[in-house]
Every structure is written in C-alpha cells, then in structure tokens.
Amino acid sequence: MQNLIKLLKSTTANYIAVDNDYVYWFDYYVKYMHRVVPQQIWDFVSLGDKGSVNKYFDCTLRDGDHHDPQTCPVLSIAMSYHVDYGFNDEKGFWDAVAARGIQKDWISFKEWDILNPCPPKDPLWPDTCQTGKVMLEDYPHPPDNMTFANPMDVISKSGDKFDPLELDILTTWTEIMFCFWDGDYDDTAEALSLPVFMLAQAVESMEQVKQLGKEEKELEETELIMRILTAVLLVVPFALEIVGEVAGLAWVVEAAVVVDIVGNAAVGVYDVVKNKASPAMAVVDILLGAMGRRTGKNYSNAASKRREMGVEDVSKFGDVFNRHDDALRKMIPVDRCKA
Numbered sequence: 001m002q003n004l005i006k007l008l009k010s011t012t013a014n015y016i017a018v019d020n021d022y023v024y025w026f027d028y029y030v031k032y033m034h035r036v037v038p039q040q041i042w043d044f045v046s047l048g049d050k051g052s053v054n055k056y057f058d059c060t061l062r063d064g065d066h067h068d069p070q071t072c073p074v075l076s077i078a079m080s081y082h083v084d085y086g087f088n089d090e091k092g093f094w095d096a097v098a099a100r101g102i103q104k105d106w107i108s109f110k111e112w113d114i115l116n117p118c119p120p121k122d123p124l125w126p127d128t129c130q131t132g133k134v135m136l137e138d139y140p141h142p143p144d145n146m147t148f149a150n151p152m153d154v155i156s157k158s159g160d161k162f163d164p165l166e167l168d169i170l171t172t173w174t175e176i177m178f179c180f181w182d183g184d185y186d187d188t189a190e191a192l193s194l195p196v197f198m199l200a201q202a203v204e205s206m207e208q209v210k211q212l213g214k215e216e217k218e219l220e221e222t223e224l225i226m227r228i229l230t231a232v233l234l235v236v237p238f239a240l241e242i243v244g245e246v247a248g249l250a251w252v253v254e255a256a257v258v259v260d261i262v263g264n265a266a267v268g269v270y271d272v273v274k275n276k277a278s279p280a281m282a283v284v285d286i287l288l289g290a291m292g293r294r295t296g297k298n299y300s301n302a303a304s305k306r307r308e309m310g311v312e313d314v315s316k317f318g319d320v321f322n323r324h325d326d327a328l329r330k331m332i333p334v335d336r337c338k339a
Helices: 002-016 023-044 052-056 090-099 151-177 185-215 218-243 251-258 265-273 279-288 296-307 311-315 319-331
Strands: 057-062 081-087 112-116 132-137
Touching (some): 002 185, 023 218, 052 057, 052 090, 185 296, 218 265, 218 279, 311 319
Antiparallel strands (some): 112 132
C-alpha cells in the first residue's frame, strides 16, 4: 500500500504537468489527423480503376445522350458532364468503410466538382477549347470540414479522479494501520493497484510523446501518435462520467486504423477498455463507479476480478504497467492461498 501511495503521488505530479507541457503535442495530433486521414479516405474512394469504392456503385453518365448505368468509373469525351453514383451494394460499402476505421460522418455525398482542363494547344488548330467541369452526384468523398476530437479534453477531465483515488488509498491504509479495516490486506492492495498502474502507464506514454517530439524524427511520427492514443485510452475509464461511454470514443482507435497504426499498444488497450465486462473494467467500475464504496467486501470483489486478468490481458497495458504488475505478483501471487 505504501508503494501504491508513493507511485500515485509521483504519477499525479507528472499528470498535472499535462496542462502545460503537452498542449502542443495534442494539438499536433489533431493537425496530423487533418493531414493524413482525408488522404487515406481519398485512396479508398479513388476515381481510378484501383479505387476500392467503385465496386459498390453503378455510374450513370449524363452528357446529353442516353446512357445506362454501368460499372464505375465512367468517362466522356465531352469537356463538361455529370456522373450519377448509385449504390449497388450499400451494405458492402459501409462494411468496407467500417473495416478501414472510417467513421460515417467522415464520408460526404454532396456533389463533387472536378475541373477538366484543356489539352495542350495544337499550333495547327485554332484555340477554341474552354475548361470544362465534371460534376459527380452522390459520389462518396471526405467532407470539407472534418472534425477530430482533441485528446487533451479527455486527459484534462480525467484528472478529477486522482484526488478521490489517492484519498481512498490513504484512508484505507490508515484504517489498516490502526486495525479498523474490515477487509483483506492483500485483496485491498491488489484491487487498488490496477487504476494506479494504469495511470502510471498513461503518464509514461505522455512522457514518451514529449521525448519523441523533441527528437523530431519523421520516421517516429506514427510512434508519436500511437503514444498519444495509448495515453488517452488508459485514462478514458477515469473520465467516463464526464465524456460518455467508451464506445463514444471509438474515434481514438478508428483514427489509428485509418492512418495505418495497427497492431500496437493503443489497439491492445482499446480491446480492454471498450469491453465493460472485461475484468479490468469491472475493477475500475467497482472502485470508481457510481456504485463504488470503500468497503472490504467491494475491494475483495474487485481483487477477485483483478485475478481473472490473464497474462495476455496484462500485457496489453504496456511496459510500465507490466513492470509494476510483476513486482506486485512477487509479493501477492495470483494463486495465493487465503485463510
């Protein structure tokens, strides 16, 4: 318990610095998403033959003559013309969108106009060409004004849980020292370790963000974004009463998928926190949820859930969490015998 108190105090001190030291990097994340995500969507909806989106639509050319719907894309020899896009597999389209981590509101079906420039002038012919315009109706494309939530909002709002958690640990430790505590000592330490280790990992991820940012290595840009996402996901459970359900923050990992940051720690953490029935989220809910009470019985229930976390579950939280958890398990084994 003393080690948990010490770790939480140092974590809290570093966490407070977020408001001053990390604002730039969270703004950087938003700018990065504005730069990268639209391009990834454009690659998906490309007008060319390689565009993955074409198979989900039929195109009807409108250039003054009659044309039946046909496989997209379609072209005309006219300088100006319309192309109407119509679904032939709407479900397949939205499934493909979801598989790429693209949110529905990142797709617009408003008319998209493309300038059709004249070919190079032939000196042997009079210059009568006028720039044309191709108008695409119901063509899927990124909207003009895409919005991305700033992770800083989640980081800042989750800080309200720090002081109550520290007070619970200090009060419980005092009651243990004076033999007033009605619960099992090991269960108590085991249960409270989870939120403390999660916060320690979050702060470490943010420290790595700052360090990577200082190095300014282009090859580490995706690593920088991944660390930001990891930090946010680790504190999401502490901010749920303020920012809503985890499902409402699916943009965090969807953004990572869109920019091709997959198979990393952020996705692993998301697998844990998105599932309210997972052992880790059950522990957080028991300790910090609306029904949470600082009782020996509640802490024993939380510890029981904590012991349901397998090696794979623990490994998803990151190196710092794992290091502290290994130290905990040397003192409080998962399979210990209880009187």
